[in-house]
Amino acid sequence: MLQQTGVGVAITGSGSAIPSVSLDNQGLTQLVETSDDWIATRTGIRQRRLAGEESLSAIATLAAQRAIAMAGIAPEDLDLIILATSTADDLFGSASSIQFQLGASRAVAFDLTAACSGFVFGLVTASQFIRTGVYQNVLLIGADILSRWVDWSDRGTCVLFGDGAGAIVMQASERDRLLGFELRSDGTQHQSLSLAYTAQPKELVPGINVQAGTYHPITMNGKEVYRFAVQKVPEVLEKAMFRASISIEQIDWLLLHQANQRILDAVAQRLKIPTEKVISNLANYGNTSAASIPLALDEAVREGKIKPGDIIASSGFGAGLTWGAAIFQWGR
Structure with a gap:
């Protein structure tokens, strides 16, 4: 109920x-x-x-x-x-x-x-x-x-x-405090970044086979993923901000998935967000996938950088291909 x-x-x-x-x-x-x-x-x-x-x-x-x-x-x-x-x-x-x-x-x-x-x-x-x-x-x-x-x-x-x-x-x-969001997926590009299952045929009894195996290590087309990110991430952030009725000027912090500093810089430049508003800690941790945004968020909060009431524009992007953005305020 x-x-x-x-x-x-x-x-x-x-x-x-x-x-x-x-x-x-x-x-x-x-x-x-x-x-x-x-x-x-x-x-x-x-x-x-x-x-x-x-x-x-x-x-x-x-x-x-x-x-x-x-x-x-x-x-x-x-x-x-x-x-x-x-x-x-x-x-x-x-x-x-x-x-x-x-x-x-x-x-x-x-x-x-x-x-x-x-x-x-x-x-x-x-x-x-x-x-x-x-x-x-x-x-x-x-x-x-x-x-x-x-x-x-x-x-x-x-x-x-x-x-x-x-x-x-x-x-x-x-x-x-969740002001707006937008989520997207495009399976046509799933091979650009994958951790795929690798099968080994195994015959159980004559005429009956199953697939046994493990997973192939991560494969990535770096150029395609970069091109995808710098194009799609600004678009999805703009859509989320539109849904939130928030302008670029009202954003206190840009918090992106920590994949590559060049992607962070390119997205900020396209959105005309000043460098000092971009949260980045990937120099110390690399790409931690689903952990990267909350890890960077927590560091910024505990350092006193992000304060209650601050408006954060956040976006994740990666394998699937999937991408999304959320505009939220920190704190109660």
Whole structure:
């Protein structure tokens, strides 16, 4: 039964967690023919964090605990947990494991997969449960351990990716802080960035075969993905701002998926957003997929950069191909 309708959404807490191991660009020169200058010039990345024995659910749980603490609620208060990830510890999903580790006994939990767009897709999904009055307190986590699926001999991809987790708490509010959004998908370009299943035929009994196998490491057409991002991300942000009745001048911060500094710069330039309003931390973490936006958000909040009431224009984009934007205000 719906509890109430017409309620708004507020983002009341954030948290993040990263693995302890750091690999800088110089370290990558031992694996592939590259250099710190080559990587930094083309991507803006200087180092990345890598999970060794750490599980996805462990770093996601830590990020979630920090977000819950900032929001000032208890795990038992949570109604819903959404885990945006492409690299769950279990192919059946890791959200329920996180629910158990948190002690969030009342919460229903499920995984959501939309690659690097996952956090924005999860933000919009969670907001619908709150706005319809079904749930009051929602935990949204973006977490990925892409190092599990990187071909460390492929210079085009191994320099890009890192591991991490970020989380936010979303709560029902009299005032709606999610001001507008727009989501998009284009399956015709799915091969531009993929982590594809690789099958091995196996005959069970004569005449009956199944496909057994694993997944091929990440493959990417870098030029196509770059072209896609610099074209589609400004468009989707403009549509979301139109839905929010917000102008560029009213935006306090541009928070994009941390894929490549050249993409961040190109999008900001096209939208005429000053560099000082662009949040970027990819130099330290690389591309952490669904974790990148909440990880950067949490850092900016804890540094005092993002303040209550600030308007944030956020966009995720990546495999699928999927992309989306959300305009929201930080705080209650």
